[in-house]
Amino acid sequence: MNARESALKVLYKIDVDQAYSNIALNHELKSQQYNKLDRNFITELVYGTLENFIFADYIIQQFSTVKLNKMDPWTLNLLRLSIYQIFFLDKVPDFAAVNESVDLSKKYCKRASGFINGVLRSIIRSKEKIKMPDKKKDFSKYLSIKYSHPQWMVERFLSYFSEDFTEDLLKTNNETPKLYIRVNTLKITVEEVLQLLLKNEIKVEKSPLIPEALIVEGGFSELETLEIYRKGFIHIQDFSSMLVAKILDPKEDQFIIDVCSAPGGKTTHIAELMKNKGKILARDIHQHKLSLVEKNAKRLGVNIIKVEKFNGKDLDHELLNTADKVLVDAPCSGLGIIRRKPEIKYRKEADVIDVITEMQLKILINASKYVKSGGELLYSTCTIDPNENHKVIEKFLNISSEYELIDISQQYASMLPGSHEEKMIQLYPNVHGTDGFFICKLKKK
Numbered sequence: 286m287n288a289r290e291s292a293l294k295v296l297y298k299i300d301v302d303q304a305y306s307n308i309a310l311n312h313e314l315k316s317q318q319y320n321k322l323d324r325n326f327i328t329e330l331v332y333g334t335l336e337n338f339i340f341a342d343y344i345i346q347q348f349s350t351v352k353l354n355k356m357d358p359w360t361l362n363l364l365r366l367s368i369y370q371i372f373f374l375d376k377v378p379d380f381a382a383v384n385e386s387v388d389l390s391k392k393y394c395k396r397a398s399g400f401i402n403g404v405l406r407s408i409i410r411s412k413e414k415i416k417m418p419d420k421k422k423d424f425s426k427y428l429s430i431k432y433s434h435p436q437w438m439v440e441r442f443l444s445y446f447s448e449d450f451t452e453d454l455l456k457t458n459n460e461t462p463k464l465y466i467r468v469n470t471l472k473i474t475v476e477e478v479l480q481l482l483l484k485n486e487i488k489v490e491k492s493p494l495i496p497e498a499l500i501v502e503g504g505f506s507e508l509e510t511l512e513i514y515r516k517g518f519i520h521i522q523d524f525s526s527m528l529v530a531k532i533l534d535p536k537e538d539q540f541i542i543d544v545c546s547a548p549g550g551k552t553t554h555i556a557e558l559m560k561n562k563g564k565i566l567a568r569d570i571h572q573h574k575l576s577l578v579e580k581n582a583k584r585l586g587v588n589i590i591k592v593e594k595f596n597g598k599d600l601d602h603e604l605l606n607t608a609d610k611v612l613v614d615a616p617c618s619g620l621g622i623i624r625r626k627p628e629i630k631y632r633k634e635a636d637v638i639d640v641i642t643e644m645q646l647k648i649l650i651n652a653s654k655y656v657k658s659g660g661e662l663l664y665s666t667c668t669i670d671p672n673e674n675h676k677v678i679e680k681f682l683n684i685s686s687e688y689e690l691i692d693i694s695q696q697y698a699s700m701l702p703g704s705h706e707e708k709m710i711q712l713y714p715n716v717h718g719t720d721g722f723f724i725c726k727l728k729k730k
């Protein structure tokens with residue numbers, strides 16, 4: 286199977302079966318003995334096409350006699366894949382993209398071969414003349430098509446941020462994020478990991494801000510197959526997620542509750558920072574996800590975590606005033622991690638945020654009751670939407686007078702990218718180069 290066919294199959298799974306891009310792609314890459322070049326090309330085709338669905342559909346609509354919603358999904362995704370190559374990949378000549386697509390159509394959507402050939406050839410002929418929406422007359426529509434974000438999302442961003450900031454954010458959302466790994470300091474030192482990676486010909490750079498964070502050059506996609514991963518020497522985690530456990534700042538022998546813990550990235554980091562001494566109660570609403578927490582903990586050699594299925598919207602009277610620190614890494618819209626999971630752009634509805642903020646506040650209020658007097662509560666999300674972040678904290682502080690904000694911008698300044706004026710921190714992909722993330726820490730009087 287060639288790279289384009291593999292990419293098409295992955296795109297179909299994401300679009301039609303609603304698969305997560307990373308899972309569908311990894312599954313395909315593991316299903317056959319692809320060489321490195323093919324793996325990289327498939328990855329580029331899948332993410333590049335997925336990032337540009339709305340742009341591709343805008344172009345298709347101008348040249349197709351068949352409406353998008355009447356088109357068979359193999360045909361539609363094959364056209365999208367071809368348009369990505371024609372408009373964004375200089376290394377692929379246009380005619381090659383068309384010929385390969387027509388060949389592929391014979392296997393996946395035979396009856397549409399002629400149609401695909403015709404549409405793509407017309408697009409190539411008129412490529413330079415295609416009109417985008419007028420930037421001055423309809424800025425949000427222009428941004429929506431150019432950067433393939435739904436128009437409601439663009440308008441929402443424009444209501445929070447300036448025009449330049451919004452455009453920069455949308456552009457960055459279509460870029461490839463850096464790949465970070467966390468060294469498991471329970472098992473190995475950073476220097477030893479550097480040596481082992483070098484032996485595997487994987488180049489990494491140390492993060493200047495978090496000692497256990499390493500940036501993998503070129504974003505090697507198969508870290509999980511390495512012995513160093515299987516042995517639990519490393520964990521794959523973005524920088525901003527690592528910041529959460531660092532700012533929670535847990536100590537040995539403390540009792541920590543993580544109310545939304547799966548798949549366990551932050552919980553296991555917390556355990557490492559506690560030197561595997563103390564107690565962590567890791568909860569989540571989904572049992573199947575909790576088994577991932579257990580699996581990660583086992584691989585990383587962590588044995589202080591007890592997992593428990595529990596709905597954070599319910600209050601557990603047994604835990605009142607018991608924990609030294611509580612983490613609420615809340616379920617959220619995920620608008621800060623579009624670079625990692627571009628499908629988020631297409632799967633969210635405009636009203637999702639209002640529903641989610643109520644849940645976030647409820648979980649936070651319950652969690653706050655588990656903290657001992659003098660203890661700390663940390664709230665984090667992977668979104669840049671102020672309604673899920675600052676607004677939730679504002680509402681929380683209005684009803685929870687025993688809590689006060691800790692100035693983490695000051696206290697943890699040495700590990701924060703950029704400078705922060707507020708006590709809580711908001712990271713943006715286009716400003717800080719990290720996932721879009723919000724972190725806020727509160728102290729119970």
Ligand SMILES: C[S@@+](CC[C@H](N)C(=O)[O-])C[C@H]1O[C@@H](n2cnc3c(N)ncnc32)[C@H](O)[C@@H]1O
Pocket residue numbers: 526544545546547548549550551552568569570571574595596597598614615616617648
């Ligand atoms: C942002 S993720 C947590 C990521 C995790 N902290 C980590 O670092 O790996 C949010 C989690 O909240 C869980 N969740 C959603 N609704 C919940 C609820 N009502 N109570 C508890 N957990 C919930 C989801 O299953 C999901 O695993």
